[in-house]
Amino acid sequence: MRHRSGQSRVNELFRLVQGRIINRNALETVARQLDPMKRMRDARAPLLKEGILVLGHQDEDPGTARRYGLPVPAKGEAISVRVSS
Numbered sequence: 001m002r003h004r005s006g007q008s009r010v011n012e013l014f015r016l017v018q019g020r021i022i023n024r025n026a027l028e029t030v031a032r033q034l035d036p037m038k039r040m041r042d043a044r045a046p047l048l049k050e051g052i053l054v055l056g057h058q059d060e061d062p063g064t065a066r067r068y069g070l071p072v073p074a075k076g077e078a079i080s081v082r083v084s085s
Helices: 006-016 024-031 036-049 061-067
Strands: 052-055 077-082
Touching (some): 006 024, 006 052, 006 077, 024 036
Antiparallel strands (some): 052 077
């Protein structure tokens, strides 16, 4: 977590902590910025290129989490998992 930017720290969190729910407070602490959920959303595209899927509570994400056998994130939570690309 030595990265200078909050986005880089959030991306690293999702790389390191997979298969476990990460709540808003943890994201805010790591990002050290307001609107940590935006940091989560902004992490999706670059991490997907690395084979890491980041899921939240909206749209198709709960169903995708279930299909991977993961806990389903509630509002203000996220989870990541490595997928084959």
